[in-house]
Amino acid sequence: MRFAVDTGGTFTDLVVEDDSGLCRLYKAATTPHDPVAGMLDALSVAADADGRSLAEFLAGGNTLLHGTTHAINAIITGRTARTALLTTSGHGDILVLREGGRAETFNFTHEFPEPYIPRSLTFEVPERVMADGSVRLTLDEEAVLEHIERLKENAVEAVAVCLLWSIVNPAHELRIGELLAEHLPGVPFTLSHKLNPAIREFRRASSAAVDASLKPMIARYMSDLERRLREAGFRGRVLIVTSQAGVIDAADAAEAPIHIVNSGPSMAPIAGRYYAAIDSAAEDAIIADTGGTTYDVSIVRKGNIPTTRETWIGPQYRGIMLGFPWVDVKSVGAGGGSIASIDSGGLLRVGPASAGAVPGPAAYGRGGTHATVTDAAVALGHIDPAYFLGGAMTLDPEAARAAVERDVAGPGKLPVAEAADAILTIATENMVQAILDITVKQGIDPREAVLIGGGGAAGLNSVRIARRLGCRTLIIPETGPALSAAGALMSELKAEYHAAQVAHTDSFDHDAVNATLSALARKARDFAAGPGAGALETTITFKADARYATEVWEIEVPLREGSVSDAGALSEFVEDFHRTHETLFSFRDEGSFIEIVGWSASVTCRLSERKDLRLASPAGIKEKWVRNAWFAGIGWAETDVYRFETLKAGERIDGPAIVENDYTTVIVDPGASAERRPSGSLVVDVGQQ
Structure with a gap:
């Protein structure tokens, strides 16, 4: 089990x-x-x-x-450890200066962001390693010991170490690690070259700082x-x-x-990829995981789950840069608990503030008073107040209607039902913008993709979202209410190893590159023999971080083999790069040579026999009943309600209808139709509004 x-x-x-x-x-x-x-x-x-x-x-x-x-x-809340940074002399401002980007070029009203580690806890170490790995200035160990005494005085709880060009020659970082272990025992530290051997110094320093600050907690x-x-x-x-x-x-x-x-959030696309493959013929999928607090959007492109190193916590350029790859997920403050209100200009706002779990929406009866998306759905009759969480929790419909009346209907001079529908409309628009942001930027036309709706609140407005995007097909998996948890069961033990090794396709050093790839492969095999021992299947794949020589930012390109053995293999890589670049940016520049700045190896170990997940069907449950619900263009209507688990494979229902189980409610809007598939998923043809 x-x-x-x-x-x-x-x-x-x-x-x-x-x-x-x-x-x-x-x-x-x-x-x-x-x-x-x-x-x-x-x-x-x-x-x-x-x-x-x-x-x-x-x-x-x-x-x-x-x-x-x-x-x-x-x-986000600042509850990390008190952390210090040791860096090369002359580079103490690396976390202050950042990379110089501005999200709003001509907006000078923003306060300059504080560095992740205060300047007062940043200490410069006399040493200097050059880009070729040669040592220009030997590490001053006495200075390091003096800094360690100051770390003790400042009651530092963690230490990050990021020295210039340690990714080429890590000797100085390794020695500082030995001194910290000896003279500052019990205080965890992170060496940047081990954690994130990336060329960009700010990203390497920032990732080391974040990692160290999290270690004690x-x-x-x-x-x-x-x-x-x-x-x-x-x-x-x-x-x-x-x-x-x-x-x-x-x-x-x-x-x-x-x-x-x-x-x-990284697990939802694993489950989404599985359901997109078995329930549709679409090459691309949009995975939307709607929780109570956030709306997380990710994509699957031609069966692959993209990752990104543009990993900011908070606003781009002004937030915290991880500099570490993760599944490309766009999160916005739009979920079942998102709070709705009328602003001073008379406009309806939904989110990003959330009622969360405590006190929760007004309907929860736990002290929450603000109108939320959940309250709007209750007020419209879309959620059964007596059957929330399978009856484990009873909602208060009068409290929901009162909150919508007070916060939206009254100020907006609207009937409660129309106000509740407006809340769902604005929430839908917030979610659509998040989807457009992540799809269009990666060369995906949402009209050609399938939408996967996950999370307990996904079914409330996923048909609306699909229609806004132009998607014809919406898939609500039967495991959708816990899509990320289901994705975890489908996941594999995984590790990634990176190395900085610059190479150019016009003067490619096969020996140096293949030595780097061989070293990465050894690390991957060691992982497979260690934590991955006993795996049913082990896979090792390789990627390159590459760009046209005139570009600033690189893209990830898979390697067909674990080496670039000869001119033929290099030609294959060049064509793969052009094709990937064209997919992302709609052009290729075959007249420019390609610069590779880093290489990586990923090892995955499959631990479980099964990947398909099917839910057990409870016995003795009602299959169909009727509930009074409100829909735009129709108003209040006696609406058929179906139990998700009792729908048979191939059974089709036409909207307006409601499909629900213990943990989710799917609204099949007027003009849409739904069919249960052998996989257990509910596949909705969203039709026209």
């Missing part, structure tokens, strides 16, 4: 896969002050439903996969997580979802916590 837990901003999702391969979904309220408690609550709900004690239930599990927002929340979290799971009765392996759409052991996550900063 395997467990997958995704801790979101509002709910903690749990998918339990039994030994026969059938799955069950469960949800519990997230406990922001103690995320492990929310996980144990969800596991307790599952144990109760199975008729066993929590200890008995957990004892039957062999693997627990966990997606968490703990790391990114700590960065994530180490405690992972230790606490494993300890409490063991105490509760779990004896299996604990794996943590990474930002690169894979999983790693909890101990490895504690060693390099930057890998799990974007942990939760």
